[in-house]
Amino acid sequence: MLACLLIDNFDDYLIEITELLAFYSYKWELGDSGEVYIDFDSIGDRIHVLIYELELQHGEIGARIGVAPTRLASFAAAHAATVEAPFFVSPAQLEEFLAEQSISYLPISDKIEERLRTLGLQTLGQVAHIDVRTLVNQFGRAGKLMSELSRGIDLAPLPSELQPVGADEGMRQMGIWDGREDVKTHRQPVPIAVVSDDAGYPRSLLFDHMEGIEIFITIVDIWTIENHWWSEQKTNCEYFEIIECGAEFTSILYKDLNHSKWYMFYR
Numbered sequence: 001m002l003a004c005l006l007i008d009n010f011d012d013y014l015i016e017i018t019e020l021l022a023f024y025s026y027k028w029e030l031g032d033s034g035e036v037y038i039d040f041d042s043i044g045d046r047i048h049v050l051i052y053e054l055e056l057q058h059g060e061i062g063a064r065i066g067v068a069p070t071r072l073a074s075f076a077a078a079h080a081a082t083v084e085a086p087f088f089v090s091p092a093q094l095e096e097f098l099a100e101q102s103i104s105y106l107p108i109s110d111k112i113e114e115r116l117r118t119l120g121l122q123t124l125g126q127v128a129h130i131d132v133r134t135l136v137n138q139f140g141r142a143g144k145l146m147s148e149l150s151r152g153i154d155l156a157p158l159p160s161e162l163q164p165v166g167a168d169e170g171m172r173q174m175g176i177w178d179g180r181e182d183v184k185t186h187r188q189p190v191p192i193a194v195v196s197d198d199a200g201y202p203r204s205l206l207f208d209h210m211e212g213i214e215i216f217i218t219i220v221d222i223w224t225i226e227n228h229w230w231s232e233q234k235t236n237c238e239y240f241e242i243i244e245c246g247a248e249f250t251s252i253l254y255k256d257l258n259h260s261k262w263y264m265f266y267r
Contacts, residue, residue, distance in 0.1 A: 001067055003040040003047055004074035006081075008062035010034035013054060020050050032107070035075060040067050069094050070154035076101045094152045099125030106146055112139060124150040132213065140245040141205070141215050156190070189263040194253070202240055202253055202262070217242040220250055224257075 007013060017036060021028045027039035038047065051063045066077025068089035076097070081087035089097045101124045103116050115138075121127055127135075127150040135143030148154070193206035195214065201222075205215045221241040236257040241250050253264045 001040040001069055002071060002074045003038045003043065004031075004066045004068075004071070004078040005036045005038060005047065005051075006034065006064045006066075006078040007036075007054075010036075013058060013061065016054060016057065020053060031071075031075070033075075035078065037071055037074065068097070070149070070152055072105060072107075072149045072154065073098055073152065076105050079105075098150060098152055099123065099128065103127060106149060108142055108146065112142055115139075136213055136215070144213060144215070189254070189265040192253070192262050192264045194255075194262040202242070202255075205244070205253075205264075216245045217253075 007017070010017075011034070018030075021036065021038065027042060029037045031037060040047070043050075047065060051061070054061055054063070060083075062083060064078050064081040064083060065086035066074045066079070066081050066089070067086060068074040068077045069091050073089050073094055077087040077089050103113060103121060103124060103126075105124070106113070106127075108116075116127070121130075127146055130147070132144060132147040135147050137143070139146065194202045195204045195206060197203045201219060202217060204217060206213070219240050219242055222239065224236065224238045226236050237254045238257055239252060239254040242253050243250050251264060253262065255262050
């Protein structure tokens with residue numbers, strides 16, 4: 001279970017929040033809309049102690065808590081909560097709860113949300129009833145993500161380590177990770193299956209948990225970096241800045257040439 005903590009003027013308390021979270025829970029993640037996701041199984045009722053310590057320093061901070069099995073559900077639950085009363089969604093309630101929620105909770109661009117509303121889709125329940133292949137054909141990877149989240153599927157675990165392995169220098173060069181242990185700029189690389197063309201360049205991405213789904217990509221830039229070249233642990237990585245079919249922004253794909261494995265992380 002995940003707890004989503006919404007706090008008014010979140011950035012004003014960012015340093016204190018991250019310090020307290022590091023003490024109370026080893027799994028947590030800052031969101032993009034002034035929220036933080038916490039492993040509720042590890043923090044439990046101590047989340048109220050965390051809020052109490054913040055309010056000792058700053059007074060009333062308007063904290064609201066939503067607890068649910070997925071990020072999206074806990075985010076929606078936190079919006080349904082009040083300062084006095086957290087909102088709890090059990091696994092048995094998840095499907096029914098999500099079905100009633102607005103598509104505005106989906107992590108998608110305004111352009112995609114507008115397209116969904118033009119198609120008459122207003123709730124997550126309506127999105128969940130559409131075949132995933134139809135969504136992928138229309139919106140690329142964003143369509144796959146919408147299908148998963150609206151059905152209560154959240155495959156990305158909360159990070160338990162801050163520093164990515166084998167991608168640090170490439171991330172620095174892209175400005176995604178600047179070397180500080182700053183969770184707000186950190187992105188964890190994710191293993192991914194790739195279909196390559198005859199020249200060995202990536203042509204498309206495969207998703208194991210959805211058989212038959214293949215996302216075609218366009219390569220924008222390519223570069224190679226030898227990490228830790230001075231040591232026995234040196235790694236050679238080939239990086240690709242790509243745009244996925246239906247996407248509006250670029251992502252970074254890289255291949256660990258030492259082990260012939262592909263990874264991906266997002267801006």
